Amino acid sequence: MRMRYENRRTLVTLTGTVRLRLKIRRCETQDCARLHKPYRPEAEGALALPQHEFGLDVLALVGALRPREHRSVPEIHALLRRRGVPIAERTNLLDRYDEVLATQLADPRHLRGQLAGQDRIILALDGLQPDVGHAVLGVLRDCLSGTVLLARSLLSGAADDLTALLRDAVAAAGLPVAGVISDGQHSIRKAVALVLPGVPHQLCHFHFRREAALPIFEADRHAKQELKQRVRGVRPIERSVEGRTDPEAQVVRGYAAAVRSAITDDGRAPRDAAGLRLKRRLEKTAGSLERVAAKGGRRARFRGSSS
Incomplete structure (x- = not known):
């Protein structure tokens, strides 16, 4: 695939404001099912939801504070500001967190409708833990469509928890898995090998370059x-x-x-x-x-x- 144009995006994360320069690629092979369709970097979905200005780490922290610790909205806003996260009085953070977790309970038929026209999926698996001791927000996405297949709050990022998450996501999608992209966490490698033996498993380019450098x-x-x-x-x-x-x-x-x-x-x-x-x-x-x-x-x- 060739890089055709760039998009720029600004995200607010727990570690500060990040400006992304996204290289959008398109396939030029004439007999490809995704001819001229844009393909966004797989690392983007590990940082934030589509068309959202806050990073997934902020979203995970909000989820830990609201459902688990029963903090009020003003308390959550005050805590985020103390951590240097600029946030308005009115925000849709809680709504977006509920939308992500709703994918756990969504009708598989609705999900398969979003994936209609595809003959395969490429899974991207990410686990986000805003702070030590908090639950891990496990998110599985399809890299081809950008669709969030499944999100679940996990007690840990251990292989057993990730194995169940993978199995449920594959079953919900109902399509062959052509490949998996993740970081190099050993528990993720073990879970992928158990659930999807023989399926190519690639390290995310961003994580790979970061570790190599x-x-x-x-x-x-x-x-x-x-x-x-x-x-x-x-x-x-x-x-x-x-x-x-x-x-x-x-x-x-x-x-x-x-x-x-x-x-x-x-x-x-x-x-x-x-x-x-x-x-x-x-x-x-x-x-x-x-x-x-x-x-x-x-x-x-x-x-x-x-x-």
């Missing part, structure tokens, strides 16, 4: 720490021009802000190497300072903070 990411993080140790003295320089409004003071504040921004830009693994990004940004700042110095600008006092 982990040694490089750790080395890059160490390099960034070393670079940050060498970038010192920004705050005293800012204080030295505090209260001044002349052009030179504005230039100094601009360079100081550029250095501070570069230091705090952590990127996002596995695609972004924060250490390399910091090095490039500092080199650009240093190059700009060199050009200023060549034109007769004052650089001597700022040199120690960007080397």
Whole structure:
């Protein structure tokens, strides 16, 4: 399949706001049943429901707080805000959680109607646990249609619980399973081998790249720490021009802000190497300072903070 266009999407998760760049692919094989139909990245469904602005981790936490701990809506909102999740007074989070769990009780005929026209499904299995000690929200999706086949609150992510979840989802779909996509969790591998022996089981591309890049990411993080140790003295320089409004003071504040921004830009693994990004940004700042110095600008006092 070829990548034809990109979509951008913003999600609010428990760890902060995430901006996704989704590469949409289409099959170009003329005799393919899905000719020219868009195929979205399988990792997207592991992060959020279709057309929803909150991540599945937020949804799982809301489900743990409402049905299990019997928290009120204001209490849930207050807890989410304390964790840095921006949320409006009126939200459909509880409704969306109920919709997901309703797939557990839905009539299989309705589900098969959504899958009409397909001759197979590709399962994506994800388990989300918002916090240690909370129940796991197990979600099974069809990658071809994006349909949520089954969602269930599990006591744990053990192989026995996942085996039952898989069997029920396959039975509800009523179509042959062409493949399974998941992360590398051992309990998931064991459950898939028991329920779907011989069916290809592939690691999710995002998880695979993240794990493969982990040694490089750790080395890059160490390099960034070393670079940050060498970038010192920004705050005293800012204080030295505090209260001044002349052009030179504005230039100094601009360079100081550029250095501070570069230091705090952590990127996002596995695609972004924060250490390399910091090095490039500092080199650009240093190059700009060199050009200023060549034109007769004052650089001597700022040199120690960007080397």
